[in-house]
Amino acid sequence: MNIDIPAGVRTFSRAETFQIKTILRKITDTFEKWAYEEIKLPYFEYLDVHKKGLDEEIIGKSFKIVDRNTGDILCLRADFTAQIARYFSSLKKKNLPKRYYYTGSIFRYVQPKGENLWERLQTGIELIGSSRLEADAEVIAVASQSLMEIGIDNFQIDINNTKIFNILREYLKISDKEYREFMGFIKRREIFNLKRFISDKKVEKDILDFIVNIPKFQGGIELIKDLSSKYPFIRDALTELEGIYSILQDYGLSKKVVFDIGEPKEFSYYTGIVFEIFVKEFPKPIGQGGRYDSLISKYNGNVPATGFAFDILNIWDYMKEKALITQQNYKDYFIIDLTPDKKNAYRIGKILREKGYKVGRDIIDRPLKESIKFAFENRYRKVIVIGLDSNEKEIYIYSTEEEFERKNINEFLEKIAPKSAKYT
Numbered sequence: 001m002n003i004d005i006p007a008g009v010r011t012f013s014r015a016e017t018f019q020i021k022t023i024l025r026k027i028t029d030t031f032e033k034w035a036y037e038e039i040k041l042p043y044f045e046y047l048d049v050h051k052k053g054l055d056e057e058i059i060g061k062s063f064k065i066v067d068r069n070t071g072d073i074l075c076l077r078a079d080f081t082a083q084i085a086r087y088f089s090s091l092k093k094k095n096l097p098k099r100y101y102y103t104g105s106i107f108r109y110v111q112p113k114g115e116n117l118w119e120r121l122q123t124g125i126e127l128i129g130s131s132r133l134e135a136d137a138e139v140i141a142v143a144s145q146s147l148m149e150i151g152i153d154n155f156q157i158d159i160n161n162t163k164i165f166n167i168l169r170e171y172l173k174i175s176d177k178e179y180r181e182f183m184g185f186i187k188r189r190e191i192f193n194l195k196r197f198i199s200d201k202k203v204e205k206d207i208l209d210f211i212v213n214i215p216k217f218q219g220g221i222e223l224i225k226d227l228s229s230k231y232p233f234i235r236d237a238l239t240e241l242e243g244i245y246s247i248l249q250d251y252g253l254s255k256k257v258v259f260d261i262g263e264p265k266e267f268s269y270y271t272g273i274v275f276e277i278f279v280k281e282f283p284k285p286i287g288q289g290g291r292y293d294s295l296i297s298k299y300n301g302n303v304p305a306t307g308f309a310f311d312i313l314n315i316w317d318y319m320k321e322k323a324l325i326t327q328q329n330y331k332d333y334f335i336i337d338l339t340p341d342k343k344n345a346y347r348i349g350k351i352l353r354e355k356g357y358k359v360g361r362d363i364i365d366r367p368l369k370e371s372i373k374f375a376f377e378n379r380y381r382k383v384i385v386i387g388l389d390s391n392e393k394e395i396y397i398y399s400t401e402e403e404f405e406r407k408n409i410n411e412f413l414e415k416i417a418p419k420s421a422k423y424t
Contacts, residue, residue, distance in 0.1 A: 008110070008118030018329035020121070020316050023150055024103055027123055027310065030146040034138070036101040036125050041083050047073040052298040053082040055268050061108040063118070076107040081292065081307060082269070084126050089299035096129030096303070117313075124289070124309030128296070131304035133240060136273040136291055137247035139308050143277060143287055144253050146310070151324045152279060155286070157253070158260040159244065159275045162290070163237035165264060166271075168211065171233075172201060183264050189215035206231055217261035221245050224259050244273055269295040275308070282321070284314045332357040332419070334375035336368065338387035344409065345386055348395075356419035372401050 005011065012020065028038070044065070051059055062078040077083060080102050088098065103123040110116040125142055127135050140157060147155050165186075169179050185193040194212050203211070210231050217223060221242065228238040241259060248254050265274040265288065274290030289308020296303045319325040333352055337345035345361055352359045360380065362371045368385065375383045375398075383398040386409075395412065398404040 006118075007112035008116070010117060015328055016316075019320075019325050019327060020312060022327055023312060023316060023319070023325065024123055026150050027146045028101060028103060030149050031101040031123075031125055031142065034099070034125075034142050034145075036099040036142070039084065039087070039100045039102055041077070041080070041087065041102060041104070043077055044074045045077070045083060045086070047075040049086060049299075050075060050078070050082055053085060053269060053295055054079055058108065061110070063107050063109065077104070078106055078108050080104070080106060080122060080124060080309060081126060082295065084128075084307075085292070085295045085305070086299050088128055088303070089296055089301055094129075094301065094303070097135075098128040099125065100128070101125045121312040122309045123312060124287075124307060126305060126307035128305040129303055130306075131293060133243045133247060133273070135304075136306050137244050137251065139289055139306055140244075140248060140275060141251045141253065143289070143308050143310070144251070144256060147277070147286075150315070150319070152286075152315070152319070154280045155256060156258055156278045156280070157256050157275050158258050158263060158278065159241060159273065160260055160263055160265070161237045161241055161272060162265070162270045162274055163240070163272060164234050164261065167234055167237065168207075171207065172198070172203070186214050186262055187264055189262055191215055207233060210234070215262040217259075218263075219259060220257070221254075221259070227261075240273060265290060269298075273306070277308075277310075279318055282314075282318045284311070284317070286311055286314045286318065328379050330358075330379045330381055331360055332381050333359045333384055334362065334371075334378075334380040334382070335359065335384045335386065336362045336371050336375075338368070338385070339392070344392070344395075348384060348386070348409065348413065351413050352416070355416060369401070372398055376401060 047059070047062070047064060050062075058078055059075075063076040065074050065076070066072075067074050084100055084102070088094070101124065105119045105121055107119055109118055112118070125139060127139055144155070144157070147153070165183065169182075172182075174182060182194075182197055185197060191212055194214070198208065198211055217227065224238050224241050224245070228235050228242070231238075245254060245257060248257055263276065265276070269292045270290040271293045272291035275288065276285050277287035278285055287308055287310040289306070291304070291306040293304040296305060316325070335345045335349055349359045349361060362374075364371075368388075372383050372385075381399075385396040385398065385404075388396050393409055394406055395409050396404045396406055397412070
């Protein structure tokens with residue numbers, strides 16, 4: 001019998017699942033401190049609906065199935081932002097601003113090699129209703145605080161503005177196909193191909209100079225000021241970058257910012273400030289986001305918005321590599337009741353759970369030593385044994401396989417305090 005799973009998915013162990021869950025809880029706690037509210041979205045939506053908002057490339061990578069009720073083609077969620085834009089567009093009453101956060105999986109086909117997975121776990125926020133740079137800065141600040149809350153401080157925020165590329169596209173008057181080719185050269189930092197691409201086009205000297213040097217433009221705020229003085233045709237877009245830098249200074253985040261003009265982002269729906277988050281000595285990005293003022297209009301309405309998403313598995317991989325997350329999913333008590341009726345086990349378990357403890361019971365017949373060994377191997381902190389002697393009012397509490405103390409049941413239950421630790 002074949003019991004394998006497809007090459008593009010994986011299973012996470014109990015310990016791995018607990019670590020990922022711990023990361024998510026701390027991040028989403030930060031989202032809620034900034035007044036973002038959680039939204040749950042369906043796994044399936046109509047393909048034709050999302051063709052309005054997503055790139056052909058993303059649509060091509062989506063997993064499609066047939067709605068057995070209507071015969072329409074559905075797709076598994078390929079992008080949260082487009083899905084929230086569709087949801088927001090469906091609302092009759094649109095009080096603004098809206099602050100949403102989400103957690104879940106997106107599904108896109110990739111060649112299943114190595115760590116390439118079809119299912120990617122994300123959590124992120126969307127701030128809908130403001131076109132101000134203050135909104136862009138807020139989502140960057142939320143991302144930054146979230147990372148610091150989970151112990152990641154050596155992150156870098158690479159910021160860009162898609163308006164720069166829109167200006168160039170309009171100036172060069174190139175087709176969609178040519179534009180994709182052009183952006184590919186920039187993304188791969190292929191200066192030779194950029195020169196070749198514009199060799200047969202009439203381009204003014206300053207614009208030509210800017211285009212062939214785009215892959216080199218990476219640095220701090222001094223770079224943006226210098227570019228603004230040299231290339232007035234993109235000054236408005238660069239002024240936005242200066243503006244968001246100024247706000248991030250007020251947040252105390254300016255030292256985290258790098259401007260990378262040669263790094264265009266993945267989605268065509270971005271319309272302004274975009275950013276990507278990296279950590280030092282780790283090759284994969286851990287988050288990305290940006291402004292998408294035209295996306296909602298593709299569904300219904302015309303409302304500005306911005307947001308970002310974390311790649312949770314990349315964050316988890318980094319935290320494991322740097323020993324920033326070592327938590328195990330410890331349970332508190334394992335109850336072994338040797339008496340026939342098990343009433344004390346039921347009572348003790350009920351009271352401990354009401355006080356917030358994680359409590360399991362032994363429900364398999366085996367020698368006592370094997371049950372105690374099982375408990376500690378499965379990350380229980382203590383073992384309670386009932387009925388070890390003739391005194392039904394006494395229990396034995398093991399802290400190791402050999403060490404124990406004897407206590408009166410009622411005194412133990414009365415004195416034990418409610419558990420208060422949140423992430424244990």
